[in-house]
Amino acid sequence: MAEAFLLKGNPENLSWSLRDMRERGSDLLRGKPESWMVWGVSERFEWVLQRLEGREVFVYVTRGAGIEGGLALYGVAQGVTELSGKYWPLGERWLAFYLEVRKAAPGVLEHPEDPKAWNLVPREKLAEAGVPVLPGPQKLKPEQAKKLRENLATTWYIDATIDIIKETTRNNYYNVKGVAELSRAFWEVVSLLNDVDDYEIDCYSSMDPHKVSALLVRSAFLFSIFHVIWPPPQAYSSTCLQETCRLASCSSGCSWKPPPKPSS
Known part of the structure; x- marks a missing residue:
């Protein structure tokens, strides 16, 4: 050669x-x-x-x-x-x-x-x-030229692999970060519903039932938004939605409790 x-x-x-x-x-x-x-x-x-x-x-x-x-x-x-x-x-x-x-x-x-x-x-x-x-x-020499060609090819392969790793890592980071943030928001909404429910039971005798109902509607609205953008696991999603909708129309006597947290 x-x-x-x-x-x-x-x-x-x-x-x-x-x-x-x-x-x-x-x-x-x-x-x-x-x-x-x-x-x-x-x-x-x-x-x-x-x-x-x-x-x-x-x-x-x-x-x-x-x-x-x-x-x-x-x-x-x-x-x-x-x-x-x-x-x-x-x-x-x-x-x-x-x-x-x-x-x-x-x-x-x-x-x-x-x-x-x-x-x-x-x-x-x-x-x-x-x-x-x-x-x-x-x-x-021919063998030296061959090694230099291989070096250029390896550089391309490594560079492309690094790009793939970066992109995958970035996507996974945002996915995991997003799931964690939505999970926290979901449980904050559930906690809000529970607090409103307890507040209504404890204070109903001295509170205007329309005000309590307004709080329930607000919490139900927040919960419904998160239910759409991040549905809970199928095992309890339908029950949660039905109970939330029922709470929104109640004015007294509501006893709904949040579903158990999924095991980690």
């Missing part, structure tokens, strides 16, 4: 190339496939440019723009192109080529304008794969 290359670049220049790939703002990409971008090497490394076509190229982003650096993407070199003027924001003497992007770290293609959103493969992971990051372009 042919050798591959590890090329470096600063985040500002890679961001520029990625945005141009997405927006097609320059004439260099006119008529080219959507997966192609423009990348380059310094004139000092012209020998690399002559050997790139058809080879795998891995792009390593150096430290800068608020990031520590790391492996950003890989693709296949698709030929040399000529620059008529300055293309990248940093640097002057560059030789350009087309790179067909095959795989990128999470966030690189999604947020080309924001390097801080790139989940790059860190330098340490490259070292573990037997690819210490050295100055200048680096030739990679």
Whole structure:
């Protein structure tokens, strides 16, 4: 298998190339496939440019723009192109080529304008794969290139898994939190009904029965709302609702008690 290359670049220049790939703002990409971008090497490394076509190229982003650096993407070199003027924001003497992007770290293609959103493969992971990051372009053996491809794929898998875990955890948190809050509210309403019932029995002789009935109606209304948005367990829901409705129409002599709390 042919050798591959590890090329470096600063985040500002890679961001520029990625945005141009997405927006097609320059004439260099006119008529080219959507997966192609423009990348380059310094004139000092012209020998690399002559050997790139058809080879795998891995792009390593150096430290800068608020990031520590790391492996950003890989693709296949698709030929040399000529620059008529300055293309990248940093640097002057560059030789350009087309790179067909095959795989990128999470966030690189999604947020080309924001390097801080790139989940790059860190330098340490490259070292573990037997690819210490050295100055200048680096030739990679087939087994090294394979490990770097695997690193990018693993980064995608881990990132997607973390997103799933975060989303599931967040949903479960709100579900559990919501159930707990509704449960407390439910028992507060039940307790209110019980208190009103006791109050009516103890004070009926000296209280206006219409006022007591009004309290019962209020408590029944609250209970009915919670019965709709969070029905109690089937074992006692129908009894609760029937008794609550009956309480709302009573003016004296009510003896309804709240159902037993479900066992935890």
